[in-house]
Amino acid sequence: MDSFTKEFEHLFIKLEDIKSATNNFDEKNVIGGGGFGKVYKGEVSHYKGRSMVAFKRLDRKFGQGDPEFWKEIMMLSCYTHENLISLLGYCNEGCEMILVYEHASNGSLDRHLSSTTLTWTQRIKICLDAARGLSYLHEDKGNHQRVIHRDIKSSNILLDENWNSKVSDMGLARIGPANQQYSAFFTNIVGTPGYLDPVYLDMGILTKESDVYSFGVVLFEVLCGRLCFEKYNDGFLSLVPTWKKSCKLNKMDKLIFKDNTVKNIDPTSLITFTDIALRCLNKSREARPTMSAVVEKLEIALKSQEPVDHLIPKEYQEIVKAVVPPLIYRSVEELKVLLSKGVVLNGGKTISRGPMLQLSLGFQCTCEMSILDTSYLIHA
Structure with missing residues (x-):
């Protein structure tokens, strides 16, 4: 342990400095918590x-x-990456045992699923971003080793001030050989219910594919705008089987987060x-x-979506977001056709006061009130 602490002595921060930064661990400075203990924010000097x-802050009762x-x-x-x-x-x-991290000002992903x-x-x-961080852990970096995280979930994906995401909480990670197609461990089961790989859960066999399964659950959480479980009686009910079934039956409309911010999906x-x-x-x-x-x-999904986001100037994107049902278009021409038929804004709940809008798309549109249903229409 002496050699270990010497190797990382540049990372050591005095307890008195931490107490000063957190006002002696004042509850007002708590920004989160989990299987390790409470997390506090504060300003302190460090090696950077x-x-x-x-x-x-470690709380052993957890x-x-x-x-x-x-x-x-x-x-x-040992493992550094922009998305870790x-x-x-x-x-x-x-x-006291305290770990000090960069501050991710927008907190964890789980808090923003229904944003x-x-x-x-x-x-x-x-x-x-999170996939890139996890991919870095899984790949061989020349030492014939890879890292299996073992606790991938939305609460362990942190967001900085620019909404860049970073994988966190490596305390349960395992290092294994990377020169084998499947690096398998028979190990005690750790992680979070709802995100655990069924093979790992049933047989105690841990592989890098266990992380892949957990990440798939996170992807569905982002798509559906909710956590992968809900309270049921005295326990929790996993929503993953329902999500998988809906996908296989092509009932995606029952899954997608129904909010204006997730409209206009390519x-x-x-x-x-x-x-x-x-x-x-x-399952395999x-x-x-x-x-x-x-x-x-x-990357392909992002590239497919970006043209949709740039079809109209930013100042008019709120108008398109307010259309009910949502518009789906992949070209200016498709947007023109949709608008030429007339579209309802927020089911008549939102009043637009702009008399005439020039969308820089080669046509104009006006907002006017429909006497019959008091909805608002946009006509090309």
């Missing part, structure tokens, strides 16, 4: 300078302890995103894609 950070603490330090020091949360320091003075402001493009981008983008999410949840681990393949498919 001085900045706002997140302090994860089940994690010294092994997870030191493993997290080792993992995040950065470790800035640690403290192990007295009875009314995240666009479909932003949702894809968040998933793509059909190709939706199909590509849903297809790779469903493949991740395949051999049939699941690699994380590098997931990255490729999400």
Whole structure:
């Protein structure tokens, strides 16, 4: 342990500095919590300078302890990537064991699943960032080793001020050989119910494909705008079987998050995103894609969606978002045809006061009131 602490001595932060930054762990500075303990925010000096950070304070009653603490330090020091949360320091003075991370100001993904402001493009981008981080852990980096995270879930995907996502919480990770097609471990089952690979759950066999399954659950959460489970009697009911069944029956309309911010989805983008999410949840681990393949498919989904987002100037995109039912179009010509037929804004609930709008698309549109249903129509 002495050699270990010497290797990472540049990361050490004094307890008194942490207490000062958090006002002696004041509850007002708590920004989260989980299987390790509470997380506090505060500004402190570290080996990279001085900045706002997140302090994860070990609380042993939650089940994690010294092994997870030191493993997290080792993992995040040895494996660095723009889509992995950065470790800035640690403290192990007295009875305290605290990990210090870069501060992700927008919190964890689970808090934003039902957000009314995240666009479909932003949702894809968040998933793509996280997929790149996980793919980095899985790939051989020249040492014939790979990392299996073991606890991929939306609450372990953090979002910075620019909505870039980063995979966090490496305390349960395992290192395995990367020169085998399937690196399998017989191990005790850890992780979060609802996200666990059925093969791992039933047989205790852990592989990198176990992470792929968990990531597939996250993809569906982003698509559906909700967590993968709901409370049922004294326990929790997994929604994953229902999601898979709806996809196989082509009943996607029952799944997609029904909010204005997720309207105007390019059909190709939706199909590509849903297809790779469903493949991740395949019962057979051999049939699941690699994380590098997931990255490729999400890049395609993002590329398919981007032209839709740029068809009209930004200042008029709110008008298109307000159309009920949502418009799906892939060209200016398709948009012209749809608007020429007249479309309803928010089912008549929203009043538009603009007399004439020039959309820079080679045509004009006017907003006027329908006397019959008091809805608002847009006519080309």
